[in-house]
Amino acid sequence: MNTIITIGRQFGSGGREIGEKVAEYFGIKCLDKELLTRAAKESGFCEEMIKSHDERPTNSFLYNLVMDTYSFGYNASSFMDMPISHKVFLAQFDTIKKAAEEGPCVIVGRCADYALHDFKNCINLFIYGDEETKVKRIMSKYSLTEDKAKDMIVKKDKQRQSYYNYYSSKKWGRADSYDFCLNSSVLGVEGTVKLIIQIIEDFENQNNPGGKA
Template identity: 30%
Template sequence: MGKYYITIARQFGSLGRPIAKELSEMLGIEYYDRDIVEAASKELKLPVSVIHSEEEKSVKSSFLNMLFPLGTDSIDKQDKIFEAQKKIITDFAEKDSAIFVGRCADYILKDYPNVLNIYIYAPEKERYLNCVNALKMSPKEAKKMMEEVDRAREQYWHRYAGHSPADFEYTHLMINSSLFGIHDTSKILATIAKDRFM
């Protein structure tokens, strides 16, 4: 079996990151998340905090495109960050099998063979509880982050991939992490990946 790739898009608070980490341990392959941001920050000579803020900035693209058809500094910076992260993802993919969390990896790897695109979600109440209990956020901060980060991710995907991260036309598997928890969700995904790729 040659190289294979798993991409994970997720709702904020659905615990997609710890699931990806445990899944990578079960499959014995690397997973990339913040590593992509860190590599992009080196490439562009920008602090990691700038990459994060530009990625998660709300891109009101239709309004901004009408006002600034040739772009703005912020839009230009976002485009440069996307292109840098795209190259980093493909460079990591050339090395070996891997799991990629977020950052339009499903779109970036769309022409690669052996890709499994997963979307992890959970009901709003469960995500809220995860934010407060597991991520140690205040109730107010949890609600705000759930709303703003999900909106920013939607807009990011629409801008660069042309579709929603949860669009079933581009997603092979959607799973409700609240039904199974981190460990069992990872186990289910590992079983599916092994059956498909091994």
């Protein structure tokens, strides 16, 4: 097993659960909230600060400055001048790359596919679902009414979309931003997991590149 798997997901699609089950099958780590704890330790930021900016959009005019840091590297002075939201993103960005360099894993959300765009041993997935299925899942998980579940789904997806579109050069949820987009409502969580396992095994057989490009 040599593949890094990134999973973008609609809220309520079961993306995290699917990621955990795929990771369990292959005997590798599934990194989601764990990335925040690690990013805090490695960057020196307070973990609560990292969590408060997790997958949340920003409207800072310093966007282009941050984009430049990916291409040219950031120096101490430009880093100090950045808004805290950008510093938090860069801390997560670095942590994601370090985790991928350590070996195969599943990484959920947080623009991981963009952070790892130069990793040839990476498969990028997006999990979405039918509204009815997502609403039922969220109603059950959080003990919400149907209307509140719908509102929560809309809010969370808007946050994720804004965050992804802001920090990456791609569009959240659009097919050409990923290798595969899968509707988890069609086969259910278990069926979607089986399909992903087949995709990864075929990818391993055909493309085993031996690591980072």
